[in-house]
Amino acid sequence: MPVKLARNRYVVLKLTSFDEERAFSANELFNTLQNSLLKLYGEVGVSEAKLKVIPTQNPTLFIAKCSHRAVDKVLAAASHITSIGDKNVIVSPVLTTGTMKKIREKLKTYLSISSEAGMKKPSQTSEH
Amino acid sequence: MLRVAEKLSIKGIALPGFEDYKQLSEKYKLLDEVKGRFRVELYTRANISTLSVKEAVKLVNKLRRKIDLICIKASHKTLVNYALRDKRVDLILLEPYPDFKITASLFSLARQNDIAIELHLAHLLRAEGLSRSKLIGFYKLITAYSTKENAPLILSSGAKNWYELRDFPALSSMSKVLGLSKEAVLNSTINYPKKIINRNMFLKSSKLPCGVEVL
Numbered sequence: 001m002p003v004k005l006a007r008n009r010y011v012v013l014k015l016t017s018f019d020e021e022r023a024f025s026a027n028e029l030f031n032t033l034q035n036s037l038l039k040l041y042g043e044v045g046v047s048e049a050k051l052k053v054i055p056t057q058n059p060t061l062f063i064a065k066c067s068h069r070a071v072d073k074v075l076a077a078a079s080h081i082t083s084i085g086d087k088n089v090i091v092s093p094v095l096t097t098g099t100m101k102k103i104r105e106k107l108k109t110y111l112s113i114s115s116e117a118g119m120k121k122p123s124q125t126s127e128h
Numbered sequence: 129m130l131r132v133a134e135k136l137s138i139k140g141i142a143l144p145g146f147e148d149y150k151q152l153s154e155k156y157k158l159l160d161e162v163k164g165r166f167r168v169e170l171y172t173r174a175n176i177s178t179l180s181v182k183e184a185v186k187l188v189n190k191l192r193r194k195i196d197l198i199c200i201k202a203s204h205k206t207l208v209n210y211a212l213r214d215k216r217v218d219l220i221l222l223e224p225y226p227d228f229k230i231t232a233s234l235f236s237l238a239r240q241n242d243i244a245i246e247l248h249l250a251h252l253l254r255a256e257g258l259s260r261s262k263l264i265g266f267y268k269l270i271t272a273y274s275t276k277e278n279a280p281l282i283l284s285s286g287a288k289n290w291y292e293l294r295d296f297p298a299l300s301s302m303s304k305v306l307g308l309s310k311e312a313v314l315n316s317t318i319n320y321p322k323k324i325i326n327r328n329m330f331l332k333s334s335k336l337p338c339g340v341e342v343l
Contacts (some may be wrong), residue, residue: 016132016135016136016164017291018131018132018290039256039257042307043287070285072301072304075297075304076301076302076304078298078301079294079297079298079299079302080252080253080302082253082291082292083291088289088290088291089291089300090135090136090290090291090293090294091298092294092295092297092298093297093301094297095296111198126239
């Protein structure tokens with residue numbers, strides 16, 4: 001069976017900012033992420049990543065599509081971002097999948113879990 | 129900052145600024161006011177950075193069992209040498225760049241006395257270009273020594289502004305740049321801090337030292 005040489009990974013990125021009214025576009029995030037990748041891993045790193053940013057229905061969640069070889073680099077570059085344009089922001093990776101279908105399923109569970117967890121204090125939650 | 133920590137689902141934050149033992153009660157009052165408002169556990173922390181060892185010992189004597197974390201800033205060699213031998217110290221904060229040489233013996237002593245070496249990842253966010261590459265090199269050296277000597281290492285965000293706070297996935301992807309394995313990242317961001325907090329909570333509540341039990 002032939003093996004696909006260039007496999008993709010889809011990383012869900014969550015943007016957290018103080019200014020909730022300010023919505024960021026996928027293009028803005030793409031430029032910032034690419035710049036961060038360029039600073040951290042250089043031109044070769046950017047070319048290997050084959051980065052694309054896809055918006056979701058949630059304005060704070062974005063999907064970064066990249067090569068499976070460059071997932072760690074993209075995650076590190078995303079974590080190093082402190083601002084988009086003139087606005088300070090925290091970019092944190094939420095989940096990583098191999099297909100868009102899987103990302104839709106996982107996002108549903110993530111959103112339901114995060115809304116439930118938001119109702120409890122950490123000391124009140126039980127760990128298993 | 130606490131509001132953002134809550135948004136990021138961070139479980140707990142150690143608040144620095146509890147070095148002055150004369151103002152502890154006032155600071156605790158302020159802490160109690162804030163505590164209930166956010167879904168984040170708050171712990172107290174003292175970052176001790178003194179010129180002489182004598183002053184540091186005095187502060188540790190006054191602060192132990194009153195606050196949750198005692199941290200010594202590695203500003204000079206004599207202070208680090210003292211901190212590595214005093215088991216009441218929880219953390220040694222290594223900030224870039226100390227004026228002494230980092231050696232393997234520092235990490236082996238830390239392992240023997242169960243004292244964690246702490247690194248703040250916010251420095252990586254503040255630096256850019258060549259200074260960041262130099263910083264990554266310095267942090268890589270520390271992580272390599274700690275892995276080799278099996279010394280407890282703690283990676284924290286060390287945030288001074290809200291946008292420097294990082295949750296676990298972000299911290300782990302940042303620490304992969306420093307050459308840490310998955311297990312080491314888990315230990316340095318969750319397991320060691322949890323262990324130290326639990327130990328100090330026990331010490332705060334009881335008069336017995338850790339490991340001693342009344343039968």
